[in-house]
Amino acid sequence: MSPPPLARHILTYAEDLRGGGVERAQLRLARGWLAAGRRVTLAIEDIAGPLAAELPEGLEIVSPSRLLTLPKVVQRLAPDVIFCPGNFYTGIAAWTRLRLGKACPPIVAKMSNAPARRSRPADARGAPALARAARKLPRSPCRDDTGDGGRGGAGDAHGRPHEHHPEPAGGADPGETPDLPARYILGVGRLEPQKRWDRLIAALPLLADRTIPLVILGEGDERGAIEMQIRALGLGDRVRLLGHSTDPLPVMARAQVVVLTSDYEGVPGVLREALSVGRPVISTDSSAAVAEIIDRADRGTIVARDDAAGLIAALDAWLAPSAQRPEPVPQPGTDSADRYLALFDRLVRR
Numbered sequence: 001m002s003p004p005p006l007a008r009h010i011l012t013y014a015e016d017l018r019g020g021g022v023e024r025a026q027l028r029l030a031r032g033w034l035a036a037g038r039r040v041t042l043a044i045e046d047i048a049g050p051l052a053a054e055l056p057e058g059l060e061i062v063s064p065s066r067l068l069t070l071p072k073v074v075q076r077l078a079p080d081v082i083f084c085p086g087n088f089y090t091g092i093a094a095w096t097r098l099r100l101g102k103a104c105p106p107i108v109a110k111m112s113n114a115p116a117r118r119s120r121p122a123d124a125r126g127a128p129a130l131a132r133a134a135r136k137l138p139r140s141p142c143r144d145d146t147g148d149g150g151r152g153g154a155g156d157a158h159g160r161p162h163e164h165h166p167e168p169a170g171g172a173d174p175g176e177t178p179d180l181p182a183r184y185i186l187g188v189g190r191l192e193p194q195k196r197w198d199r200l201i202a203a204l205p206l207l208a209d210r211t212i213p214l215v216i217l218g219e220g221d222e223r224g225a226i227e228m229q230i231r232a233l234g235l236g237d238r239v240r241l242l243g244h245s246t247d248p249l250p251v252m253a254r255a256q257v258v259v260l261t262s263d264y265e266g267v268p269g270v271l272r273e274a275l276s277v278g279r280p281v282i283s284t285d286s287s288a289a290v291a292e293i294i295d296r297a298d299r300g301t302i303v304a305r306d307d308a309a310g311l312i313a314a315l316d317a318w319l320a321p322s323a324q325r326p327e328p329v330p331q332p333g334t335d336s337a338d339r340y341l342a343l344f345d346r347l348v349r350r
Contacts (some may be wrong), residue, residue, distance in 0.1 A: 005342035007037040010106075011079035012233035013070055013092065017049030018220065020190060020271060022086035024051060029083075032337025043073050050219055050244035067092045067161075071099040081344045084109035084268070106341070106347040111266065184215045185315065186255035186279075188248050188270045189262070191220030191241070196284075198262040199311060201229055206236060208316045212256070213238045217245040253277040257318040258292055262286040263305060268293065275329040284312045299326045 010033055014023050030240045032038045034056055041060040045067060070092055074082065081106055084093040090109055090231055139312075182254055184206075189195045197216060216226075216239070223241065228237045245251065249269075258274035258281050265287040272293055274281045281300035283290050294300040299314055301317070303310040317323065 004006065004345070005348050007038065007080040007341065007348045009041070009079040010079070010083055010344065011041045011043065011074065011077060012066060012173075013043040013084040013087060013089065014045075014085060015089075016044065016046040016053035017055075018190070021089065021266075024054065024083040025269075027051060027054050027056060027059075027081075028061055029337050029340060033341060034058045036337070036339065036341055037273070041077060041079065043070060044068070051245060054225045065241050071096045071104075074100060074104065077107055080348050081105055082342075084105045086110055106344075108343060108347070110160060126273070136226055159268050163324075177267065180251065180254060181213050183256050184213045185319075186252060186253075186258045186274075187214065187216040187218070187247075187260070188252070188273075189218045189260065191216070191222040191226055194262055194264060195220060195222075196220070196261045196263055196305075196347075197226055197282075198229055198260055199308065201226065201233065201235065201239060203308065203312050203315060204235055206234055206269060206312050207319065209319055212319060213240060215240045215251065215255070217242050217248050217251060225240045249273060255279055257282060257315065260284065260286070261305075261311070265290070268320050271300070272329070272331050275326060278325050278328040280318050280326055282311070282318065284311075285318065296326075298324065298330070 010030075012026055012030065017023060026042075030042065034041050039060070039061060040058075042055075043062045043064055047061060047063060062073055062077070064070065067089075071092060074096060082093065084090060084107055087327065093107050093109055097107060105132045135304055172209045181236065185199055185200070187195075187197060191197065195218070200214065214235075218241075227243065230236055242251075250290075252274050255274075256279075258279050259272065260268055260270055260281070260283040263286060264267070267289040268283065269286060271283055271290065275293070281294060281301065282303055283294060285291075285302055286305065290302055294302055301314040303314055
């Protein structure tokens with residue numbers, strides 16, 4: 001009796017490696033799939049960026065000039081499964097399925113942000129129309145066990161195993177910087193409009209402690225605007241932008257509080273990472289998942305996105321000398337790569 005067929009070749013794709021959480025999670029999963037003996041190909045427009053240091057050994061790279069040519073890449077490489085790493089990329093998944101029709105391999109799409117959210121940015125590749133097409137594609141009878149009701153992107157399978165992994169060590173790491181302040185507020189995330197670091201910076205001069213500094217780990221297109229705000233508020237000696245980190249956990253472990261001020265998020269891994277090292281967290285109500293992570297008052301505080309006074313009050317409370325640190329919370333989802341492989345294999349057999 002021949003062994004059951006497996007998803008031996010997985011194709012995934014991305015725009016670049018500038019440091020987004022979607023692409024970082026994608027590389028972690030690829031590392032797990034490679035370790036399981038599968039062939040993994042990454043189709044990517046631009047291989048440059050901070051995450052290039054985290055490319056796993058054995059990952060095959062193809063570089064189409066535009067992701068809209070992904071159907072041709074699929075035809076040439078004939079993968080068993082296509083993995084769409086997040087909402088931003090569902091338009092390309094839909095385009096690939098529509099172009100290839102029945103010749104398209106199964107597509108598994110991961111939810112990285114809520115499908116309906118405030119301040120949704122326009123997709124530079126014209127994906128809104130393609131995403132509408134994605135919603136018309138056939139859905140799989142596979143049951144989503146993550147609580148998002150199978151509202152995934154395009155393809156033959158919808159839903160994702162809940163995903164979160166500790167950051168891999170290696171590369172340049174601000175956690176090794178010897179001159180970090182003794183006490184500081186920490187933000188971790190890309191310097192992009194979604195993250196709304198302006199909210200956190202604006203709160204800094206209004207805190208009861210007028211000396212505590214803010215450290216932000218991350219890089220992105222908003223650096224110039226953020227630096228202008230820092231200068232305008234006279235906070236040059238209190239805000240430190242340390243750039244991208246391959247391993248933020250050492251810096252988290254020394255912070256007084258970790259803060260996320262985003263307009264929208266998916267499942268914010270930053271909050272889970274901070275709680276895993278016993279640091280309290282403050283977050284805007286940027287995702288339904290935030291309340292699942294900050295599920296107790298002794299772990300952190302949730303504030304409304306535009307509640308500046310609420311953010312200041314939460315910061316003052318967690319910075320107070322009497323504030324108690326939470327017990328470390330183990331991080332879930334360490335078996336996500338294996339669970340995805342089980343889903344891929346089911347699709348190939350079907």
